[in-house]
Structures are given as C-alpha cells and as structure tokens.
Amino acid sequence: MSAANSPSAPAPPRAPASVRVSAPGKINVSLLVGPPRPDGYHGVASVYLAVSLFEEVHATATDTDGVTVTVQSDGALHVPVAGIPLGPDNLAARAAQALAAHTGHPAAVHLHIIKRVPVAGGMGGGSADAAAALVACNALWNTGLSNEELAGIAAGLGADVPFSLLGGAAVGLGVGDRLAPALSETPLHWVLAASDSGLSTPAVYGALDALRAEQQIQVPEPEAADPSILAAVRSGNARDLAAVMSNDLQDAALALAPELAGLLRAGERLGALAGMVSGSGPTIAFLTADTDAAAELETALRAEGHRALAVLGPVPGARLLPAVAG
Numbered sequence: 194m195s196a197a198n199s200p201s202a203p204a205p206p207r208a209p210a211s212v213r214v215s216a217p218g219k220i221n222v223s224l225l226v227g228p229p230r231p232d233g234y235h236g237v238a239s240v241y242l243a244v245s246l247f248e249e250v251h252a253t254a255t256d257t258d259g260v261t262v263t264v265q266s267d268g269a270l271h272v273p274v275a276g277i278p279l280g281p282d283n284l285a286a287r288a289a290q291a292l293a294a295h296t297g298h299p300a301a302v303h304l305h306i307i308k309r310v311p312v313a314g315g316m317g318g319g320s321a322d323a324a325a326a327l328v329a330c331n332a333l334w335n336t337g338l339s340n341e342e343l344a345g346i347a348a349g350l351g352a353d354v355p356f357s358l359l360g361g362a363a364v365g366l367g368v369g370d371r372l373a374p375a376l377s378e379t380p381l382h383w384v385l386a387a388s389d390s391g392l393s394t395p396a397v398y399g400a401l402d403a404l405r406a407e408q409q410i411q412v413p414e415p416e417a418a419d420p421s422i423l424a425a426v427r428s429g430n431a432r433d434l435a436a437v438m439s440n441d442l443q444d445a446a447l448a449l450a451p452e453l454a455g456l457l458r459a460g461e462r463l464g465a466l467a468g469m470v471s472g473s474g475p476t477i478a479f480l481t482a483d484t485d486a487a488a489e490l491e492t493a494l495r496a497e498g499h500r501a502l503a504v505l506g507p508v509p510g511a512r513l514l515p516a517v518a519g
C-alpha cells in the first residue's frame with residue numbers, strides 16, 4: 194500500500210469548489226484632501242468606518258481559463274446594476290486576475306456579485322467586491338496568501354480596497370491605502386440615503402481642485418486625522434462626532450449634484466444629528482443618536498420617497514461565509 198493510500202496518511206488539503214465572501218461598504222467620517230499630485234491622485238487623511246451594508250461574492254472554480262462575472266441587485270436600496278462592467282474592467286475580475294498573476298495560479302473562476310452598496314455612490318462598493326474576490330479566490334485556489342500579502346495586491350487595485358479587506362474603523366493616509374486601525378468601543382448608528390445617479394470619483398476630486406483654484410485656496414498635504422474625530426469614534430459619542438465630522442469633497446459633490454443639498458436638509462429636519470456626503474458621493478450618510486433614532490429616520494425618509502437604510506458601524510472587513518448546506 195502506498196503512503197498516499199495508507200489510512201493513517203493525512204489527506205492533502207482540498208480546495209473547495211465554491212466559496213462565499215462578504216465585504217462591507219464604507220463611509221468616511223472625516224476626509225481631508227490635499228493638493229493634486231503629479232500622478233493624478235491626492236494625498237488624504239481619511240477616517241474610514243465600515244458599515245453593515247455588505248456585498249457578497251460567490252466564487253466557483255471553472256474548468257476553463259478566464260474570469261467571468263455576473264451581478265445581481267439585492268437589498269433595501271434596490272441598487273441598479275445595469276451599468277456595471279462584466280468584463281475584465283470589473284473590479285472583482287481585476288482582483289482575481291491580480292491574485293492569479295501574483296501566485297501563478299490559473300485564473301479560472303466565475304464570480305457572482307450580490308450588490309447591495311450603491312454603484313458609484315461614494316461607499317466603496319466596487320472596492321468591497323475586489324476585496325471579497327481576493328479573499329474568495331485565495332480560499333478557492335488554496336493559494337495561502339496572508340492578509341498582509343492580500344493587502345499589497347489590494348493597494349494596486351484601488352485606494353479604498355485595502356480598507357475593505359481590513360474593515361472596522363481606520364485612518365487611511367497616503368492615497369487612503371496606508372491604514373492604521375482606529376479604536377471604536379461603541380457602534381455608531383447611521384441612515385444612508387441613496388441617489389438615483391452616481392458620481393465619478395475622479396470628477397469629484399477634479400471639481401474640488403477647480404473650486405480651490407477659483408477661490409485661491411491652498412491646502413497642505415494632510416498628515417494625520419483630526420484627534421477630535423478619533424476621540425469621538427473611539428467613544429461612540431454620536432453628538433460629539435456630529436459636531437466635528439467633515440468631508441473636503443462635499444462642496445465639490447454638491448457642485449456636481451446640487452439636488453443633494455435638499456436631501457441633506459431633509460435628513461436634518463427629520464431628526465439626524467448631522468448629515469454628510471459619503472466619500473465622493475452622492476450617497477448621504479446621516480448620523481443618529483441610537484438604533485431607535487436611526488429606525489425612525491429611515492421610516493421618515495422613506496415616507497418622503499427616499500431610498501433610505503439604517504446601518505451601523507464599525508463592522509468587520511472581507512470574511513469567508515459558511516458553506517451553504519447541500
């Protein structure tokens with residue numbers, strides 16, 4: 194009897210045929226943006242918060258080389274998915290290809306994305322799909338990369354991708370990819386209000402540069418997050434955070450989508466402690482005092498015809514989900 198057939202020999206690790214991974218969307222409770230850099234990016238000091246609105250990526254091994262993608266809309270925000278690229282430009286497909294290139298594993302996989310985060314919404318939904326695809330393919334292909342190695346690949350896919358892997362609350366410096374976890378002892382309760390159309394991230398950064406040039410505003414390179422923001426995130430004191438949260442991209446997003454000003458006013462009139470544009474927008478994140486206040490605001494915004502959803506954060510980053518029985 195050969196060693197491989199011996200009853201006492203350990204079975205070699207078998208890759209699963211299919212895995213499921215969830216990864217969260219994010220809001221930036223503070224976003225300081227520096228001047229444009231020669232490479233087209235901006236230095237930032239971002240305080241990220243992962244919130245309980247999760248993308249899911251189901252990865253299934255295929256016999257033929259290549260990455261295929263399908264997308265399905267799910268969840269209370271009824272996210273339109275028609276415009277999402279399904280070819281090699283899809284961020285999840287790019288992530289799978291990048292992992293295959295890094296490890297030498299054939300890129301033979303089908304990725305099914307269950308989309309709950311608004312597309313081009315300023316909540317890093319595509320980044321979450323990329324983070325989920327990295328974790329999924331690493332498990333599916335048994336490639337065994339560490340979280341640090343996955344984070345290195347993530348940074349090459351987009352500024353927000355490393356945060357979706359990490360989750361929780363974190364400060365992001367550089368282009369947002371140099372992460373340091375932030376403490377958060379008590380969850381914060383938010384209501385998200387989605388918009389019907391998306392905003393392009395580069396267009397919003399460009400609009401900020403134009404506004405600053407017009408107003409002759411010069412800003413330094415951001416080097417750290419505001420300590421008062423970190424203290425409020427740490428304590429989970431929503432009133433303290435409402436007083437200090439801010440987003441340098443907000444005026445630029447409002448210049449490109451002026452209707453958002455009315456939505457911000459509506460949320461504050463209906464009981465939010467404060468509202469802000471999430472990242473480059475157009476999703477608005479309203480901060481509320483507690484879970485009951487969030488539920489009431491969600492109901493009130495829906496009654497006025499908005500697509501609203503109560504969420505909380507921080508929540509964990511990209512995670513393998515248990516296999517479905519059967």
Ligand SMILES: C[C@@](CO)(OP(=O)(O)O)[C@H](O)COP(=O)(O)OP(=O)(O)OC[C@H]1O[C@@H](n2ccc(N)nc2=O)[C@H](O)[C@@H]1O
Binds near residue numbers: 233315317395472473
């Ligand atoms: C604004 C933020 C805030 O977290 O998020 P979103 O609103 O997009 O979710 C991020 O900075 C977006 O990150 P992400 O969407 O991953 O950006 P990338 O794909 O890497 O870059 C897209 C483009 O955005 C601009 N960009 C992005 C990040 C950054 N620090 N400076 C920039 O100027 C550049 O024009 C870049 O070519």
Ligand SMILES: Nc1ncnc2c1ncn2[C@@H]1O[C@H](COP(=O)(O)OP(=O)(O)O)[C@@H](O)[C@H]1O
Binds near residue numbers: 315474
């Ligand atoms: N898996 C994906 N999900 C969403 N958008 C994607 C995806 N892959 C590529 N994209 C492209 O990236 C753009 C921005 O995506 P998204 O991450 O949703 O927004 P944001 O950068 O505002 O957080 C979309 O307009 C879309 O064309």
